[in-house]
């Protein structure tokens with residue numbers, strides 16, 4: 001697989017992790033996975049399940065030059081799960097195949113896979129991938145879409161590239 005230098009930002013979206021009620025394991029799990037893929041982790045942040053806070057965190061990491069922004073949490077159907085709405089409010093285009101593939105592959109692991117509204121989108125010059133909240137689920141879902149990430153990041157960053 002193509003190994004490209006990708007500047008990565010990681011956002012954990014969880015009311016309880018943001019309040020320190022439980023230790024955030026999702027951000028560190030994604031950092032380890034990203035570094036394992038040869039990417040540079042620029043920053044890791046934790047925000048509550050709040051639409052404005054999510055949008056501001058994404059925009060800030062994008063402005064700091066992250067070509068790839070991974071979020072974990074808030075993709076489900078609980079009352080405060082607003083990650084998809086937050087991303088759709090600031091994206092240029094959605095990339096439906098990412099969510100389709102993550103749900104399809106995850107169905108082999110858990111019947112609850114179809115409860116995730118996980119997605120990917122281009123926000124400014126960043127590829128944003130919204131992964132489920134369970135730390136292992138986030139890492140697994142990232143692995144399912146890995147192959148398309150280097151090319152998608154180049155397209156988001158408007159770097160000349162061909163398929």
Ligand SMILES: Nc1ncnc2c1ncn2[C@@H]1O[C@H](COP(=O)(O)OP(=O)(O)OP(=O)(O)O)[C@@H](O)[C@H]1O
Pocket residue numbers: 012013014015016017022023024025026027049073074076133134135
């Ligand atoms: N960032 C995380 N770190 C560690 N465990 C997590 C994290 N996110 C989710 N989990 C685990 O997965 C379970 C189910 O995820 P759920 O989506 O309900 O959590 P959540 O979004 O963090 O909840 P809330 O936002 O209400 O705090 C949690 O109860 C927790 O055990």
Ligand SMILES: Nc1nc2c(c(=O)[nH]1)N[C@H]1C(S)=C(S)[C@@H](COP(=O)(O)O)O[C@H]1N2
Pocket residue numbers: 072073074075076077081106109110112113114115116117131132133134136137138140141
């Ligand atoms: N691969 C994978 N996908 C998964 C899961 C998981 O553990 N592994 N958890 C599911 C569950 S239980 C839920 S409720 C939804 C949404 O999770 P979120 O609201 O924490 O993002 O993701 C689903 N997708």
